[in-house]
Amino acid sequence: MATWFAQAFGIALAGLAGLAVSVAWSWNLLATATHPATTVPSVVATPTVTTVVSQSFLVDAAAPLGSPRLPPAPRLKSVAVAAAPLVDTRIPPAPPTAAQVWREVAPRLDQVWGVDTLATLQLLEPFVARFPDDPVAVDKLYAARIARADELAQSGDMSAGVSELLSAEQLLPQRGEAPALLHALTASSGPG
Numbered sequence: 649m650a651t652w653f654a655q656a657f658g659i660a661l662a663g664l665a666g667l668a669v670s671v672a673w674s675w676n677l678l679a680t681a682t683h684p685a686t687t688v689p690s691v692v693a694t695p696t697v698t699t700v701v702s703q704s705f706l707v708d709a710a711a712p713l714g715s716p717r718l719p720p721a722p723r724l725k726s727v728a729v730a731a732a733p734l735v736d737t738r739i740p741p742a743p744p745t746a747a748q749v750w751r752e753v754a755p756r757l758d759q760v761w762g763v764d765t766l767a768t769l770q771l772l773e774p775f776v777a778r779f780p781d782d783p784v785a786v787d788k789l790y791a792a793r794i795a796r797a798d799e800l801a802q803s804g805d806m807s808a809g810v811s812e813l814l815s816a817e818q819l820l821p822q823r824g825e826a827p828a829l830l831h832a833l834t835a836s837s838g839p840g
Contacts, residue, residue: 746779757788765799768792776819790820794829801833809833 753775760767772789779785797812810833816826 746782746785749775749779750782750785753785761788765792765796769796786819790816790823790826793819794825797826797829797833806833 753771757768757771760771769792772785772792775785776782776789793812793816797809800809800812810830813826813830813833817830
């Protein structure tokens with residue numbers, strides 16, 4: 649009875665894909681190992697099928713199942729796989745706009761405006777260098793340069809005052825205050 653069942657089970661499974669052949673072969677080994685006196689008829693599968701039973705060895709499906717010929721176990725080769733570099737897919741934040749930076753500069757500028765001309769220039773010059781088209785900041789820098797030229801002239805440093813007025817004139821050449829003060833400053837310091 650066990651022989652007939654093993655034969656029928658093996659034949660039915662031999663025609664299926666690789667898993668069926670490996671199950672039929674395993675059953676044959678199990679029946680032989682469990683009942684050493686019982687001879688289980690061999691099952692012949694499709695002659696061209698070779699099935700992987702496990703990672704450690706191959707079974708030739710064309711060999712009779714009662715006496716399988718096992719080829720030497722193939723060596724599994726380890727392959728080094730380089731990990732792909734991590735890519736930051738986040739969108740970088742947009743640079744701040746002139747209005748956003750001005751909101752940070754304006755409170756500090758209010759504290760020094762009219763009190764400390766050098767501090768005013770130190771706040772406005774980098775802002776205008778970064779945002780040269782901001783009309784409010786350019787206008788304030790122009791006024792601060794004129795105020796600084798006046799301070800320098802009052803302290804007797806005429807050349808530094810002239811330099812500030814020339815810078816103001818380059819900043820807003822369409823405005824007339826810097827050229828008028830420059831003319832007045834150079835006329836008063838000239839030979840008398």
